[in-house]
Each structure stands twice: as structure tokens, then as C-alpha cells.
Amino acid sequence: MKIAGLIQDSIVDGPGLRFAVFVQGCGLSCEGCHNPDALDVDGGMEMGVDEVVAEMLSNPLTDGLSLSGGEPFMQAADCANIAAVAQANGKNVWVYSGYRFEELLGRATADSSVKDLLEATDVLVDGRFILSERTLSMKWRGSKNQRFVDVQKSIEAGSALEFKIES
Numbered sequence: 215m216k217i218a219g220l221i222q223d224s225i226v227d228g229p230g231l232r233f234a235v236f237v238q239g240c241g242l243s244c245e246g247c248h249n250p251d252a253l254d255v256d257g258g259m260e261m262g263v264d265e266v267v268a269e270m271l272s273n274p275l276t277d278g279l280s281l282s283g284g285e286p287f288m289q290a291a292d293c294a295n296i297a298a299v300a301q302a303n304g305k306n307v308w309v310y311s312g313y314r315f316e317e318l319l320g321r322a323t324a325d326s327s328v329k330d331l332l333e334a335t336d337v338l339v340d341g342r343f344i345l346s347e348r349t350l351s352m353k354w355r356g357s358k359n360q361r362f363v364d365v366q367k368s369i370e371a372g373s374a375l376e377f378k379i380e381s
């Protein structure tokens with residue numbers, strides 16, 4: 215898979231100490247993107263899923279996995295595999311996507327890898343970054359339009375349900 219970067223012990227990509235995987239490649243090109251170096255599908259470095267998993271599991275203090283980018287759903291199959299291992303090892307999984315939950319749910323009917331990644335996600339931080347709605351005052355998101363979606367409850371309901379963030 216194509217990786218823009220890996221970070222151990224991130225505290226800005228979700229609650230607790232997180233292993234953050236920044237995938238390479240995104241076609242959304244949001245103005246003011248936080249990770250512009252991760253947009254080019256030809257950039258980054260090649261890493262095997264097993265290498266990423268080994269790095270994630272090497273730190274016993276890690277609370278969770280955060281998949282960001284780039285756009286994780288451009289590499290949904292590989293991200294789903296990493297997320298499934300994280301969950302099997304007691305870690306919660308957050309995925310940051312420029313796509314809304316509803317868009318992804320629609321794509322999941324035709325693309326099993328999108329379905330697999332959604333099924334291995336606890337919280338989806340969804341929505342394109344909108345520069346005019348940029349905020350530094352809200353935890354774990356970049357613009358006010360982005361939502362925290364409780365993915366498993368939302369899949370059952372067929373529509374996005376908010377994940378409640380503890381203060």
C-alpha cells in the first residue's frame with residue numbers, strides 16, 4: 215500500500231494514544247488541506263500491510279488506530295485489513311474521510327472493500343475540509359462541518375448517527 219507517514223503516540227487524531235496511518239493519495243483536493251503532501255497518488259512510500267500492522271502492534275501503550283490521509287477509502291481493502299487487526303487486538307478504530315457517511319454507505323453496496331472498512335470502523339470523522347469553516351477549538355477535526363459518526367450504529371440505522379465525544 216502507499217503510505218504518506220506513520221505516527222506512534224498521536225494525541226491529535228482521536229482519543230488516547232493512537233497509531234496514526236496517513237495513506238497516500240486523495241482526489242478531493244480540499245482548499246487548505248492539512249496534508250497536501252499526501253494528495254499525490256504517486257508520492258509516499260510502499261509498505262506492506264504486515265509491516266504497518268507490526269509497527270502498530272509494537273507499542274503496547276497504543277489505545278487506538280487512526281486512518282487518515284490522503285483518503286483512506288482510496289485504499290479501502292488494505293485499510294480494512296489493518297483496522298480488523300487493530301480491533302482484534304482491542305484497539306478502537308477511527309477513520310478520517312473527506313466523504314460523508316451517506317456517500318460511503320452508497321459506495322459500499324458496489325464495493326466490498328468500502329463495506330469492509332466501514333464494518334471495521336468505530337468512528338468516522340467525515341466530510342471535506344472547508345477552509346472557511348476551519349476551527350482550532352473543536353477536538354479531532356479541522357472544520358465545523360465534519361461529523362463524528364458512530365459507524366456501527368449508523369450501519370444498522372441506515373443513516374448517520376452521531377458519536378458522542380466526552381469532554
